[in-house]
Amino acid sequence: MFFRFGAALVLVILIALLGIAIEKRNLALRRSISLQDYRREQLLEQRARLRLETEQLGAPGRLLDEVEAGRLPLEVAEEAESSSVAR
Amino acid sequence: MSDDSHKPVLLRRERLVAAGVVLIWTILAARLVQIQGLQRKEFAHRARRQQTIEQTIPARPGDIFDRSGRLLATTTRAESLFVDPSRIDDPWGVSLSLSEAVHIDSDRLYERIGASRNSRFLWVKRRLSRDEADAVRRLDLPRHCWGLRREYLRQYPQGTLASHVLGLRDIDGIGRGGVEQAFDALLRGRDGTRRLVRDARGFVLDELDQVAQPVEHGQDIHLTLDAVVQTHVEHQLDRLxxxxxxxxxxxxVLDPNSGEIVAMASRPTFDQNDPGAGDGEGWVNRAIAAVSEPGSTFKPLIVAWALDRELLLRDEPFDCEQGEYRMGGRLLHDHHPYGVLSTADVLVKSSNIGMAKIGERLGNERLHTAATAFGFGRKTGVELPGELSGTLRPLPLWTDYSLGSIPMGQELSATPLQVVTAHAVLANGGRMITPHLFASGRHPAPSPRNVVTSRVIGEEAANWVVRVPLVQVVERGTGRKAALEDFQVFGKSGTAQKFDAATGQYSHTRHVCSFVCGAPADDPRLLVLVTVDEPTVGGPHFGGTVAAPAAAQILRRALLYRENRTRFAEDFDDAVPAR
Incomplete structure (x- = not known):
């Protein structure tokens, strides 16, 4: 009788512990997802800023005068392009 | 004795206490039943409302690209500063500190805080720069009276390039003008919401993700504009x-075969990154929202239509009466006296008398039909807000005067986009194509507007007008300043007198000079229209002298750039074999 009672008690405790473990794991995963969402947002923002800066630096309006005046060494750029293509 | 005498009193007291206890418990039980049973829903709702808050997740607006993938508009995050006026103990001190940090007027801020003393929220400045936000943090003001909220900031990396076409997003992120307004539904996306559980102090405990509305960020859109060609165009306009x-x-600048608008610009202009600067004049996109009489640029359209309907012969002679022709009560003049001119020469010399005689032959009804067929009097359908339809009066209002006026581009008005769209009909072999900015085939969503193609005139008549008279306009006519070494250019000049409301007559000093041209003549790839409204210095002010050189330069650079791009793409394809 005592053995059966003890076994039932152990079973209940085990189920409770398992529930707690699952809950902890669930919380940890949710925290991790939340953190990844935050990191994703940060990276998207960083990407937007970097692309903005790149486009500002390479804007035709900024480079056109330089190109037409021959102040930008386009040949070098073309060589680099062709070598990268060849590779 | 005495104990016995106290017993009834005690018994009564005990019963009183017991009754009191029972009553209290009964009241408590009843209250419990009321709260847990009868008013359960109401209290549960009240508790949920107190514990959960709904937070908006703003949608990031989509980016705008040109046809080659160059970024024209994008979005970054910025912080906006607000204060809680009801919790500011020293309004003047806070106003002074904040105004120095974010560069605003301290007196004005002090007044605003004073006027909102009972409010819990007041914007100080929205979308701060990073330096400004850092400066605010360094002030170390009492934490409960201010805050920074993150918002999206629209940025235009190409500066003022294509500002009229792009439009802008206002302080609340709503598209105003241009593509930003026309495609607002696509670009803006849909804000999401999330519900958070908070404790009594307001700290967030958990997120109820099962009830959140997912955010739908705005879609990117690709335009038919080419930033390089657009830059050339804007340089030329600045020079003009x-x-x-x-x-x-x-x-x-229009591709006549597809109806794609490659460039569109207008001066004066405005800066989307600083929209407050400048006057209101800069906001008007004159390519679609300024109307004027098309003048002589209208003549080839009438000739092509008449040729197509076999109402006119290519080699037909017209007596141009040595520069003076009486038409009813009206005396018509040409710039130079001409004798007999062929149909082609009427266009090459831009003879008003020759065109008036063609008009007499067609009659008002056919002239009206022709003008309508070429799209005058109605909007082109380009995906931009604020487009005007121009003026084409109803046929019953036309008079005998119209026979002379309409063929030379008077008595009707049109936007530059309408004129270049009509000329695209000649350049592409007779088809009217809706001019558009939305690059199809590059989006998951279909184009919000339909591009309609319809035949206006036959290919033969269209090709002849382009390859013979319009080429000769550039070779030996009024458009000689548009001739290019690299390409065979065709074109037509237009010089329209502006109507003077004070005198009720056409002005002899105020003109709208325009030039429409395209190349190569045997297979037109691009059309350019330049319109100069009322030049005030130099002279003479004709379309062929004022607008033609700029139009030709734009055309040359755009074609050379396109050729180089094609050559580079072919070289690249050869170098990298398809996998």
Whole structure:
């Protein structure tokens, strides 16, 4: 009788512990997802800023005068392009 | 004795206490039943409302690209500063500190805080720069009276390039003008919401993700614009503004075969990154929202239509009466006296008398039909807000006067986009194509507007007008300043007198000079229209002298750039074999 009672008690405790473990794991995963969402947002923002800066630096309006005046060494750029293509 | 005498009193007291206890418990039980049973829903709702808060997740607006993938508009995050006026103990001190940090007027801020003393929220400045936000943090003001909220900031990396076409997003992120307004539904996306559980102090405990509305970020869109061609166009317009000091100028570059608008610009202009600067004049996109009489640029359309309907012969002679022709009560003049001119020469010399005689032959009804067929009097359908339809009066209002006026581009008005769209019919072999900016085939969503193609005239008549008279306009006519070494150019000049409301007559000093041209003549790939509204210095002010050189330069650079791009793409394809 005592053995059966003890076994039932152990079973209940085990189920409770398992529930707690699952809950902890669930919380940890949710925290991790939340953190990844935050990191994703940060990276998207960083990407937007970097692309903005790149486009500002390479804007035709900024480079056109330089190109037409021959102040930008386009040949070098073309060589680099062709070598990268060849590779 | 005495104990016995106290017993009834005690018994009564006990019963009283017991009754009191029972009553209290009964009241408590009843209250419990009321709260847990009868008013359960109401209290549960009240508790949920107190514990959960709904937070908006703003949608990031989509980016705008040109046809080659160059970024024209994008979005970054910025912080906006607000204060809680009801919790500011020292309004003047806070106003002074904040105004120095974010560069605003301290007196004005002090007044605003004073006027909102009972409010819990007041914007101080929205979308701060990073330096400004850092400066605010360094002030170390009492934490409960201010805050920074993150918002999206629209940025235009190409500066003022294509500002009229792009439009802008206002302080609340709503598209105003241009593509930003036309495609607002696509670009803006849909804000999401999330519900958070908080404790009594307001700290967030958990997120109820099962009830959240997912955010739908705005879609990216690709335009038919080419940033390089657009840059060339805007440089030319700036030069025109400097050289001729006109009221305004505009230009459109159109692919006549597809209806794609490759460039569209207007001066004066405005800066989307600083929209408050400048006057209101800069906001008007004159390519679609300024109307004027098309003048002589209208003549080839009438000739092509008449040829197509076999109402006119290519080699037919017209007596141009040595420069003076009486038409009813009206005396018509040409710029130079001409004798007999062929149909082609009427266009090459831009003879008003020759065109009036063609008009007499067609009659008002056919002239009206022709003008309508080429799209005059109605909007082109380009995906931009604020487009005007121009003026084409109803046929019953036309008079005998119209027979002379309409064929030379008077008595009707049109936007530059309408004129270049009509000329695209000639350049592409007779088809009217809706001019558009939305690059199809590059989006998951279909185009919000339909591109309609319809035949206006036959290919033969269209090709002849382009390859013979319009080429000769550039070779030996009024458009000689548009001739290019690299390409065979066709074109037509237009010089329209502006109507003077004070005198009720056409002005002899105020003109709208325009030139429409395209190349190569045997297979037109691009059309350019430059319109100069009222040049004020230099002279003479004709379309062929004022607008033609700029139009030709734009055309040359755009074609050379396109050729180089194609060559580079072919070289690249050869170098990298398809996998």
């Amino acid at each position: 503004m400097e050289e001729w000091k006109p009221v305004a100028v505009s230009a459109v």
